[in-house]
Amino acid sequence: MNREAVIISIFSFILEIFLHDEQKLKHIMNKNLIPAENVTDEIFKPFFIRPAEPKEKIVDVDRGTYHPRNTLNHLTGKEWIHFSRSWFNHRPKPRNKNLKEDLHPAKFPEDLITRFIKFFTKEGAWVLDPFCGTASTLVSAEQCNRNAIGFEISEKWAKIGANRTKSSYIILGDSRKIKNINLPLIDFSITSPPYWDMLKHSRGGSDSTQKDRIAKGYDEYFSEKDEDLGNIEDYNNFLDELIEIYKGILGKMRVGGYIVVMLQNIQKQKRQFYPLAWEFALKMRDIGWNLRQEMIWCQSDKKLGIWGYPRVYVSNVHHHYCLVFQA
Numbered sequence: 001m002n003r004e005a006v007i008i009s010i011f012s013f014i015l016e017i018f019l020h021d022e023q024k025l026k027h028i029m030n031k032n033l034i035p036a037e038n039v040t041d042e043i044f045k046p047f048f049i050r051p052a053e054p055k056e057k058i059v060d061v062d063r064g065t066y067h068p069r070n071t072l073n074h075l076t077g078k079e080w081i082h083f084s085r086s087w088f089n090h091r092p093k094p095r096n097k098n099l100k101e102d103l104h105p106a107k108f109p110e111d112l113i114t115r116f117i118k119f120f121t122k123e124g125a126w127v128l129d130p131f132c133g134t135a136s137t138l139v140s141a142e143q144c145n146r147n148a149i150g151f152e153i154s155e156k157w158a159k160i161g162a163n164r165t166k167s168s169y170i171i172l173g174d175s176r177k178i179k180n181i182n183l184p185l186i187d188f189s190i191t192s193p194p195y196w197d198m199l200k201h202s203r204g205g206s207d208s209t210q211k212d213r214i215a216k217g218y219d220e221y222f223s224e225k226d227e228d229l230g231n232i233e234d235y236n237n238f239l240d241e242l243i244e245i246y247k248g249i250l251g252k253m254r255v256g257g258y259i260v261v262m263l264q265n266i267q268k269q270k271r272q273f274y275p276l277a278w279e280f281a282l283k284m285r286d287i288g289w290n291l292r293q294e295m296i297w298c299q300s301d302k303k304l305g306i307w308g309y310p311r312v313y314v315s316n317v318h319h320h321y322c323l324v325f326q327a
């Protein structure tokens with residue numbers, strides 16, 4: 001072998017090792033990201049196990065009393081009452097730019113999800129988010145020792161989610177497939193689905209959040225994919241597709257398990273009002289979900305816009321409905 005050939009073969013050997021490691025690294029980083037078509041029955045192994053229940057009441061000076069007959073969660077009576085108020089204010093923590101948390105156009109805060117997971121489940125439970133975006137639900141579930149599965153249509157958001165989680169499963173694909181996939185029995189589900197195609201419609205003045213995002217070069221909406229529910233233009237089609245997904249989820253739930261769906265009613269241009277949250281709630285009842293209650297997430301920290309001034313009533317919609325259903 002001449003000198004040149006030796007150099008070339010050494011170089012390609014090093015390149016091969018490098019590429020191999022790169023692939024290995026990618027595999028390790030995305031070990032919990034599974035394309036929907038690769039999901040098999042054996043894939044879902046619980047990472048967290050339900051702890052043994054105490055036999056006696058546990059009295060804690062600060063937390064209050066935990067009763068062994070509590071079948072829903074690990075909260076004391078005092079903590080339970082605190083959660084039961086039908087509204088709450090939440091000021092989200094700033095997003096972690098290093099983990100690309102600020103890139104997603106509609107990410108919700110983990111600590112908000114944590115309060116629901118801690119109320120509606122015990123440790124070791126299975127939590128499902130059918131529209132998991134950058135995996136906030138899964139991050140929160142892991143922090144609370146719950147097992148979690150998320151579905152996400154966009155590879156971009158799913159990859160960010162996979163890098164933020166360790167023990168959860170992110171299924172890359174359409175959540176319409178949930179009904180055909182063998183999942184473990186789901187104890188609780190929480191999500192914020194796309195609020196119809198709202199991200200594609202500018203909501204106002206020069207200081208709107210959407211305009212801030214455009215100025216930074218961030219994505220305005222989730223994806224260009226046809227399967228993305230945020231790209232359905234027709235309101236009734238959107239509602240029907242969302243309801244179909246929840247028909248699928250009902251078949252995967254433990255009987256008596258709860259779900260929370262976050263939605264808003266929508267005011268579009270020309271003052272058309274679409275009561276999305278209310279219509280969704282009623283349609284869910286029609287397909288067999290027990291409609292329990294709503295909880296209202298108030299956003300008192302959002303900037304106010306002067307939309308209808310000085311003639312027309314247009315409100316600043318700074319609350320979300322957290323709709324609670326039971327299987």
Ligand SMILES: C[S@@+](CC[C@H](N)C(=O)[O-])C[C@H]1O[C@@H](n2cnc3c(N)ncnc32)[C@H](O)[C@@H]1O
Pocket residue numbers: 104106107108109130131132133134135136137151152153154157173174175176191192193194195222223227228229230
């Ligand atoms: C409101 S966002 C959820 C954000 C998430 N809670 C977070 O904190 O990052 C809705 C997500 O649903 C995804 N999505 C839309 N249609 C979908 C579908 N058919 N199947 C799975 N995911 C879908 C979008 O890509 C988007 O990331």
